[in-house]
Amino acid sequence: MRLESAALARERVERRLAAILAADIAGYSRLIGADEEGTLARLRAHRRELIDLKIAEHRGRLVKTTGDGLLVEFASIVDALRCATEVQAAMTERNAAVPADSRIEFRVGINVGDIVVEDGDIFGDGVNVAARLEGLADPGGICVSARVQEDAAGRLDLTFEDLGEQRLKNIARSVRVYRVRLATVESASKLADAPVLALPDKPSIAVLPFTNMSNDPEQEFFADGIAEDIITALSRYPSLFVIARNSCFSYKGLSPDVRQIGRELGVRYVLEGGLRKAGNRIRVTAQLVEAETGKHVWAERYDRDLADIFALQDEITEAVTIAIAPAIAEAEQQRAMRKPPGSLDAWAAYQRGLWHVSKCTPDDNALAQKFFRQAIDLDPTFSGAYGGLAGAQGQAADFQGSLSSAEALARRAVALDGADAEARSRLSNELRMLGDCEGALAEAERALATTPNLASAHHVLGAALIFSGRPKEGLASLERSIRLDPRHPRSANRLMLIALGLYFAREYEAAVQAAKRGIRSYPDFPNTYRWLAAALGQLGRIEEAKEAKEALEKAIAIAPASFDMYVRGRVPWMRVEDHAHMLDGLRKAGWQG
Helix, strand or coil: HHHHHHHHHCCCCCEEEEEEEEEEEECCCHHHCCCCCHHHHHHHHCCCCCCCHHHHHHCCCCECCCCCCEEEEEEHHHHHHHHHHHHHHHHHHHHCCCCCHHHHCCEEEEEEEEEEEECCCEEEEEHHHHHHHHHHCCCCCCCEHHHHHHHCCCCCCCHHHHHHHEEECCCCCCCCEEEECCCHHHHHHCCCCCCCCCCCCCEEEEEEEEEECCCCCHHHHHHHHHHHHHHHHHCCCCCCCCHHHHHHHHHHCCCHHHHHHHHCCCCCEEEEEEEEEEEEEEEEEEEECCCCCCCEEEEEEEEEEEHHHHHHHHHHHHHHHHHHHHHHHHHHHHHCCCCHHHHCCCHHHHHHHHHHHCCCHHHHHHHHHCCCCCHHHHHCCHHHHHHHHHHHHHHHHHHHHCCCHHHHHHHHHHHHHHCHHHHHHHHHHHHHHHCCCHHHHHHHHHHHHHCCHHHHHHHHHHHHHCCCCCCCHHHHEEEHHHCCCCCCCCCHHHHHHHHHHHHCCCHHHHHHHHHHHHHHCCCCHHHHHHHHHHHHHEEEECHHHHHHHHHHHHHHHHCHHHHHHHHCCCCCEEEEEHHHHHHHHHEEEEECC
């Protein structure tokens, strides 16, 4: 009898009352399809560093995992809710610097009921309801049954939104469902009442406070410091409208949608990021998002040793700043190109002018001048349009072989906005083309005094130094210009100037390589072929004689009038000795002039 009773006891079903938490990942199939290994690695990290620790902390038992899902049993409703809200809040922080389409976001459902326990697994109506509640939750959200809401009310500082009676799949009775209003959602909803602001007439950006994703609270000041320094650095760019620190930091601790931020702050772009410290290493991530569409314009990650935290802060601030300013400029040009010409405003016309001038062809240069003039007609006080037109007219000389001073346009741009470093850079270039290298150097230095990271200012400084007989210094400035803005639309001229500077410095091998880089990127730009021919001529090697002759013929064929202007004559900005040096190389390449 005793043996029979024991067998019956083993067969008896174990039942108990429990709080059940069911969770799954929103869009799991899409994430796996896009990046299976990366998604699984991130999920394992979230489990190891956050979820499993929180389950243990709140005395839960992980019953099982189901690929993208979790089933957890708690003895207490309070423990289950605390675990869920803390995990979701932490996931919001961990996702802050992750592109929206790559984020792992959990949906959570919590129910309380009678469960059946068998071989460590749990079954029953209570489990099924929790799973259906999870399906009603938003990504990053939590839905609970009425029983959970009743037991938690007054015991936890949470707000519940009544979703009413819901018919759940394969559940015979209707269930009253509540959505948990997390603190981040609550705060964001208050901001939603703010008025929608109109976009300013230039590219606008808000830099959100960077998220400290490490377990070290002392890194909070470092995260804030990076964001503050980026705001300060971007504010020096006259072409940008930058939201002040206090407005940006009003979103600290929240996780609002970038579209909402764009509407509330009246900006087209939002920069967000985060940092994580591990040992003596720190990782900072940043991403630039177009607020209206949610499209990612640029993203980067920086890994550094945590030796001198303030030097590190300066280094990362500079790296981010010099990367996103060109990214914004490129995004603005693409946005302008999507608009039909008949609806262009002054800024969009200006951007279209920049797009065409960047192509470095005669036809595009003519169109660029047309759009810059259109911008001036639409807004005669817009200094950028005058500077753009001056630059396009200067580039026309490379194709047409006729010098036409755009000094008046550049001076008009400076007169309209003396603090515009871009305008002073343009004036520097025009003064140099008139042969006033001393004045060009002064204007370039004035531009850099107000905007140290302005690529165009380093460009014109480099050109003025080279033509003043200081090619080594000029090359350093040009390299700095390209480092600050590697995708600048006038890169054809910058690459040509590097080849020219190396030639003047008698570094002919390096000049050949620099000229070839420029030609590969801009095969229709004529001036670079001239310096390739001259450098090959100076090397005087038989095996390169044919290549030198071909480069010379190409320079003449693309723009014969330009070749005559630069070679048979002597442009005002080139010293007599430098012109003679150029002619010597061209004659050695086969020129018979």
